[in-house]
Amino acid sequence: MSVPPVTAAARAATSTAPAAATPATPAGADAAISSTTPDLPKGPTFLSIPHALAWGAGLGLAAGALLLRSKGAGFGLAALGSGAWKGAAVGAGLGAALVGVDRVTGGEVKRQTDVIFLDRRAQIGFVMRHPTKPWLGPMGLGVASDARAAQEHYFGKREPLDGAQDAYRHVYAAALFSLRAMRDHGASPDEAHGLAIEAGQAHETDGQDNNDRWSREMDVANNLTGTQLIADGHAATGEEADAAGFVTEAALRVRVLDALRDGKLQVVDRSATVPNPRATTPEDAPKAA
Numbered sequence: 001m002s003v004p005p006v007t008a009a010a011r012a013a014t015s016t017a018p019a020a021a022t023p024a025t026p027a028g029a030d031a032a033i034s035s036t037t038p039d040l041p042k043g044p045t046f047l048s049i050p051h052a053l054a055w056g057a058g059l060g061l062a063a064g065a066l067l068l069r070s071k072g073a074g075f076g077l078a079a080l081g082s083g084a085w086k087g088a089a090v091g092a093g094l095g096a097a098l099v100g101v102d103r104v105t106g107g108e109v110k111r112q113t114d115v116i117f118l119d120r121r122a123q124i125g126f127v128m129r130h131p132t133k134p135w136l137g138p139m140g141l142g143v144a145s146d147a148r149a150a151q152e153h154y155f156g157k158r159e160p161l162d163g164a165q166d167a168y169r170h171v172y173a174a175a176l177f178s179l180r181a182m183r184d185h186g187a188s189p190d191e192a193h194g195l196a197i198e199a200g201q202a203h204e205t206d207g208q209d210n211n212d213r214w215s216r217e218m219d220v221a222n223n224l225t226g227t228q229l230i231a232d233g234h235a236a237t238g239e240e241a242d243a244a245g246f247v248t249e250a251a252l253r254v255r256v257l258d259a260l261r262d263g264k265l266q267v268v269d270r271s272a273t274v275p276n277p278r279a280t281t282p283e284d285a286p287k288a289a
Contacts, residue, residue: 147176164285168256171223175252182246189231218266218268235248
């Protein structure tokens with residue numbers, strides 16, 4: 001059966017017929033508008049709370065250093081030059097507060113600023129050179145505290161200049177630093193030893209005003225001995241080990257004492273007119289150990 005042809009009038013009626021409108025409910029209209037219309041632009045915020053705290057703390061210390069000490073000027077100029085004027089405004093307020101606290105405490109803030117920016121600058125630089133290892137700073141502080149505690153446990157608080165107590169602390173600190181880097185953070189022995197030596201060098205650099213040449217050479221030698229004693233971190237035959245096979249810290253303390261008795265540590269004999277570096281002897285070991 002043939003289909004009748006479509007007339008021109010029928011085509012015109014079809015092309016001009018208006019489309020049926022779909023009534024929109026108020027809810028439907030709201031949904032359509034909210035999904036197709038962008039939010040109105042918001043006014044610029046002054047500074048988010050996290051950024052205010054971060055910039056404020058850093059630039060506040062910089063402003064405080066600028067006002068308390070001329071060498072802090074570099075920190076202040078660097079902060080302002082970064083273009084972070086909002087943070088600089090917050091930091092200036094904190095800096096002024098630091099000055100006020102410094103005056104109330106009789107200069108304590110200035111003393112602490114000197115410690116941070118001057119007496120610890122090399123150690124801070126060491127941590128900043130390894131941005132992928134944020135654990136270095138906290139771990140280093142813990143190692144220093146624990147090495148001091150171990151020294152006082154065996155030798156007491158008396159510490160003759162460049163004596164066995166000092167030698168023990170340096171060797172144990174370097175060995176403990178390496179051990180924790182390997183055991184707790186997965187560093188290889190070579191990497192752990194390198195970090196321990198670098199940390200020790202930074203410590204010596206910061207303390208160079210208080211140490212003469214013999215003291216520095218003694219400390220450097222004992223730091224190296226500490227990394228050699230720890231080796232790959234695993235317990236030797238007869239030593240106490242943890243579940244992963246690493247030597248325990250208690251056993252490591254004994255290992256360092258044995259090395260002291262065996263003459264592997266270095267001290268400086270200050271009894272003569274000219275200081276005399278020498279290896280340790282059994283007489284240098286603590287009597288109670």
